[in-house]
Amino acid sequence: MTPTFITETKPEDWTYVSEGGATIVFSYRGLHNVQFSDHVLRLRKVAYGSSDNTLLDANSEQPDDPMIAFQENIISKLVPSEFLPSLMVVVLEEDWLRSLVVLRDGDRPAERRQTDQIDVRRNKGILATDLIGGTPIAMEIKPKWGFLPTECHLSPKTVALKTATCRFCMHTSFRMKHGEVGTTYCPLDLFSCDETRVRKALGALWAGWYESDGSLNNLRFFVQGRMTKPDDDHSVQLLAHFFTADESTDVQNLQESFTSALAQALLSSPVLPILSTLQRTLDILDVEGLSKLYTQTSSGFSCDGLGSSVPDPSMEEWEDFVEVYQSDHHSWDHTVPSPGHLRHYLMAYLLSATFKDCSIIIRPKSAQVGSFDVTIIDMDIKSMDRLGKWEKLDKKIVEHYKSSGNQRRCIDNQRISQSGCTQLSKWR
Ligand SMILES: O=P(O)(O)O[C@@H]1[C@@H](OP(=O)(O)O)[C@H](OP(=O)(O)O)[C@H](O)[C@H](OP(=O)(O)O)[C@H]1OP(=O)(O)O
Ligand SMILES: Nc1ncnc2c1ncn2[C@@H]1O[C@H](COP(=O)(O)OP(=O)(O)OP(=O)(O)O)[C@@H](O)[C@H]1O
Numbered sequence: 001m002t003p004t005f006i007t008e009t010k011p012e013d014w015t016y017v018s019e020g021g022a023t024i025v026f027s028y029r030g031l032h033n034v035q036f037s038d039h040v041l042r043l044r045k046v047a048y049g050s051s052d053n054t055l056l057d058a059n060s061e062q063p064d065d066p067m068i069a070f071q072e073n074i075i076s077k078l079v080p081s082e083f084l085p086s087l088m089v090v091v092l093e094e095d096w097l098r099s100l101v102v103l104r105d106g107d108r109p110a111e112r113r114q115t116d117q118i119d120v121r122r123n124k125g126i127l128a129t130d131l132i133g134g135t136p137i138a139m140e141i142k143p144k145w146g147f148l149p150t151e152c153h154l155s156p157k158t159v160a161l162k163t164a165t166c167r168f169c170m171h172t173s174f175r176m177k178h179g180e181v182g183t184t185y186c187p188l189d190l191f192s193c194d195e196t197r198v199r200k201a202l203g204a205l206w207a208g209w210y211e212s213d214g215s216l217n218n219l220r221f222f223v224q225g226r227m228t229k230p231d232d233d234h235s236v237q238l239l240a241h242f243f244t245a246d247e248s249t250d251v252q253n254l255q256e257s258f259t260s261a262l263a264q265a266l267l268s269s270p271v272l273p274i275l276s277t278l279q280r281t282l283d284i285l286d287v288e289g290l291s292k293l294y295t296q297t298s299s300g301f302s303c304d305g306l307g308s309s310v311p312d313p314s315m316e317e318w319e320d321f322v323e324v325y326q327s328d329h330h331s332w333d334h335t336v337p338s339p340g341h342l343r344h345y346l347m348a349y350l351l352s353a354t355f356k357d358c359s360i361i362i363r364p365k366s367a368q369v370g371s372f373d374v375t376i377i378d379m380d381i382k383s384m385d386r387l388g389k390w391e392k393l394d395k396k397i398v399e400h401y402k403s404s405g406n407q408r409r410c411i412d413n414q415r416i417s418q419s420g421c422t423q424l425s426k427w428r
Pocket of ligand 2: 017018019020021022023024025040085128129130131132133140220357359377378379380
């Protein structure tokens with residue numbers, strides 16, 4: 001296939017959409033062009049002072065962004081392609097990227113601007129279906145962890161807490177202690193498939209958006225292709241026009257209408273159940289059980305922390321992994337994980353982390369009022385060197401929660417095998 005070159009467009013043709021920890025996204029607004037119209041450009045960022053890209057030579061051939069092959073070969077076997085954006089490689093050019101930085105850096109949030117920038121040394125980027133352009137409104141939800149861990153592998157110190165309060169709610173409490181904005185949103189409500197609870201979750205997401213002035217990343221609104229904050233009266237009016245019959249911008253009324261419309265959209269889509277099933281079945285040991293298995297199995301090898309010096313899987317290994325996951329994995333006795341399956345469990349945890357960190361974009365189907373498309377974005381590969389961070393963060397979050405004296409009860413109504421697992425592990 002002939003490559004697509006970003007230099008066929010001008011930096012001015014691209015407007016800033018949004019960004020996450022690793023990438024920044026721009027939407028094409030130039031003259032009609034079959035390759036670029038209705039597409040976004042997804043560029044990798046690099047932290048200031050990071051040595052991550054010192055090996056990159058902007059003038060030599062670089063590999064394609066691995067996210068493309070990962071989505072094409074791995075994710076699409078687990079999630080039907082209709083719920084994924086299309087992705088393709090675009091060839092970049094350093095001077096073009098530098099001009100884009102000059103033009104658009106001012107549109108980025110100040111706190112992001114202080115920490116990182118577009119990695120101008122990359123010469124490959126991604127063109128993806130634009131999910132927020134070409135529609136009057138679009139919403140983005142980052143649902144996070146939609147399950148409670150099973151008891152089997154939890155220590156006596158954590159079992160009571162971790163089976164009562166979900167990871168997200170404990171993390172929120174931890175973040176609030178460190179001065180960050182809080183939210184009452186609980187992912188288990190959103191993932192519950194129960195209308196009342198889904199509406200409760202959406203109400204909390206709305207309140208978090210409104211009260212944080214749109215700074216939380218769990219809910220974002222896009223109006224006419226641009227991210228909107230609650231203090232932008234014109235955009236809120238357009239939201240009201242879309243959601244409410246009387247176009248009332250009364251906050252309560254708008255929250256109610258948003259909640260009803262989105263609850264309907266989410267309850268009629270298989271996307272959330274797909275995500276929660278993948279998250280929970282891939283993170284079957286919890287990070288505690290994974291760590292125990294790693295320590296048992298790796299004695300004599302490096303003990304510098306979970307996953308330290310474990311090489312990242314190749315794409316072929318990921319393909320083999322998916323085959324095993326779709327066949328044998330479900331019949332293994334996960335209450336007594338086999339040391340021989342350590343690498344499988346490590347890879348499963350990485351993949352689970354991808355599904356715990358992705359977002360969904362909900363936008364009206366073009367012709368039908370009241371019906372929506374739900375698409376999953378950000379299917380990035382996580383690497384083994386994150387495992388140590390996740391293990392430490394888990395400990396910190398749980399210790400903080402224990403000392404806080406809070407006892408929020410999060411209900412995971414999909415935990416069917418829970419009691420069986422508990423009895424089995426006690427019996428053994
Ligand atoms: O650790 P978590 O649960 O806070 O997740 C991180 C996210 O924080 P969040 O909780 O969504 O605000 C974080 O999101 P933000 O940058 O805060 O929007 C990233 O998604 C990060 O992944 P990566 O470094 O981009 O690969 C995420 O890190 P990983 O857990 O995927 O390593
Ligand atoms: N296909 C798309 N169409 C429209 N907007 C998109 C698309 N993909 C991403 N975005 C926007 O760009 C933002 C950043 O993209 P993405 O979530 O993939 O980045 P990330 O750095 O991997 O995020 P995170 O920090 O959450 O891991 C998204 O939150 C979303 O607002």
